[in-house]
Every structure is written in structure tokens, then in C-alpha cells.
Amino acid sequence: MNKFLNDIRSAENPISVYRKIINTVAILLLGIALGTFSKFLDYHQAELPGMLMAIDGALDVHNFLGRFAVWALIALCISVYSNSAIRASVNVFVFFVGMVASYYLYSNYIAGFFPRSYAMIWLGFTAVSPLLAFACWYAKGKSKPAFILSTFILAVLFNMCFVYGFRYFNVLSVLELSVFMIGFIVLRRDALRHSALMGIISIAIAFLLDMVIPFTF
Numbered sequence: 001m002n003k004f005l006n007d008i009r010s011a012e013n014p015i016s017v018y019r020k021i022i023n024t025v026a027i028l029l030l031g032i033a034l035g036t037f038s039k040f041l042d043y044h045q046a047e048l049p050g051m052l053m054a055i056d057g058a059l060d061v062h063n064f065l066g067r068f069a070v071w072a073l074i075a076l077c078i079s080v081y082s083n084s085a086i087r088a089s090v091n092v093f094v095f096f097v098g099m100v101a102s103y104y105l106y107s108n109y110i111a112g113f114f115p116r117s118y119a120m121i122w123l124g125f126t127a128v129s130p131l132l133a134f135a136c137w138y139a140k141g142k143s144k145p146a147f148i149l150s151t152f153i154l155a156v157l158f159n160m161c162f163v164y165g166f167r168y169f170n171v172l173s174v175l176e177l178s179v180f181m182i183g184f185i186v187l188r189r190d191a192l193r194h195s196a197l198m199g200i201i202s203i204a205i206a207f208l209l210d211m212v213i214p215f216t217f
Contacts, residue, residue, distance in 0.1 A: 015083050027078060027091050031098025034074075038065040038099075039106040064175045069160040071099070073179045073186075075129065076153065079136035080186055092133035096126040139187055147198065150187040154202035157183045159210055 015023075041061060064070060075092050082088035100122045108114040139150040161176040162169065171177050188195040 020087065023087075024091060024094050028094045028098045031095040031100075032102040035099035035102035036106055039103045039111065041065060043106070043111045061175070064173060067160070067172070067176075069157065069172075069176050069179045071096075072157060072160060073183055075133060076136055076157075076183060077186055079133040080140045082133075082137060085134045085137040088133040088137035089130035093126065093130045096122075096129050100126050142190065147189065147194070150189075151198050151202040151205055154183060154187055154198065155205035155209055158203060158206040164210075 042065075075095065078091050078095055079088040082091050100119075104114065104119050104122075135149065136153060139146055139153055157180055161180040162171055164170065184195075184199060187198065189198055
């Protein structure tokens with residue numbers, strides 16, 4: 001326990017109030033920009049270049065932004081690179097407020113429709129995002145609890161990026177593969193063997209989670 005507490009103290013990086021405000025405003029603007037861009041692609045998908053459309057072999061950016069993996073990765077990065085667990089909660093919450101608000105304001109006032117059921121799901125996730133971000137921040141540490149937390153986070157990300165069963169295994173897209181790889185890099189340990197062990201354990205946990213609570217994002 002003492003090692004874990006010391007790990008937390010060493011991971012915190014105090015910054016000035018001014019810097020906190022600047023960081024949070026920048027994250028809010030990022031959320032607004034990405035939410036607007038995502039809905040823009042959704043609304044204008046028929047006009048998109050082939051590379052951005054849902055065509056075999058294309059990047060399929062439109063559907064990629066409509067799934068959950070990329071948003072989970074962004075939230076993870078914001079959490080891990082915040083200077084404290086409290087700041088992680090604030091920053092991630094602000095990001096999702098900006099992203100969700102801009103997406104559904106665009107949908108309602110420009111696209112002309114409001115998908116209430118999907119909006120409620122995102123509002124619910126936005127409400128709990130500070131708690132998830134608070135927990136994710138501790139994954140950056142070097143203690144055993146931080147290692148275990150990292151494996152569970154990576155396991156959830158694995159199940160968001162891949163579709164698999166008893167006799168098949170598919171990658172949703174090259175973009176989802178990139179999401180998982182970036183998540184692995186963000187959560188990597190100091191030693192290569194520890195990173196490899198984290199990856200192996202996370203995949204095992206992902207298979208167990210899929211057996212107990214199957215989910216698709």
C-alpha cells in the first residue's frame with residue numbers, strides 16, 4: 001500500500017491555475033472540433049472522397065468515428081497525461097461535454113434530426129466519464145495495482161477494436177488496429193518484458209470478459 005501511495009505522489013505533477021485553465025479550455029475546444037467534424041462526416045457521407053467512405057480497403061473514417069474505440073482512446077490519453085487524477089476527471093468530462101454537445105447540436109440544427117436514444121447513451125457515458133478517467137489516471141504508475149489496472153483497460157480496448165469467436169478473428173479496420181496499438185504504447189511499462197506481459201494478460205482478460213459480458217461498440 002505504501003508503495004502504491006508513493007507511486008501516486010510521484011506521478012502527480014503540480015501546475016499553475018493558469019495552466020490548468022488553458023489546458024481545460026484547449027481540451028474543450030478539441031472536443032467541440034472533433035464532435036462537429038464527426039457529425040459533418042456523418043451528414044455529408046455521400047459526398048466524401050472514396051478513401052473516407054465505407055468501401056472495401058478504404059480507411060472508412062466515417063464509420064470509425066461512429067464507433068467507440070477512438071473516443072475511448074482519446075479519453076485514455078487525456079486521463080493518463082493529466083497532471084493528477086482530479087484533473088483527469090475534469091479534462092475528460094469537459095472533452096465529452098464539448099464533443100457530445102457539438103455533435104448533437106449540429107445534428108439537431110443543421111442536419112435536421114435528433115436521435116434521442118443515441119444521445120441518451122452518450123449523455124449517460126459523459127456523466128460517468130469523470131469516474132472512469134479518475135481510475136484510468138492511476139494506470140500510469142509503476143506499482144502492481146497500476147499494472148493490473150492497465151491490463152483491464154487494454155482488455156476493454158481490445159474488445160472494442162476486434163471481433164472474434166471460437167473460429168474467427170477479425171479487425172474492424174486498420175484504424176481500430178491503430179487505436180489498440182496506440183493504447184498499448186500509452187500504457188506500456190518501463191521494461192519490454194513487462195509490456196509484453198501486460199499485452200498477453202490483457203488479451204486473456206479480454207476473452208474472459210467477452211465470455212461473461214459480450215459487448216460490441
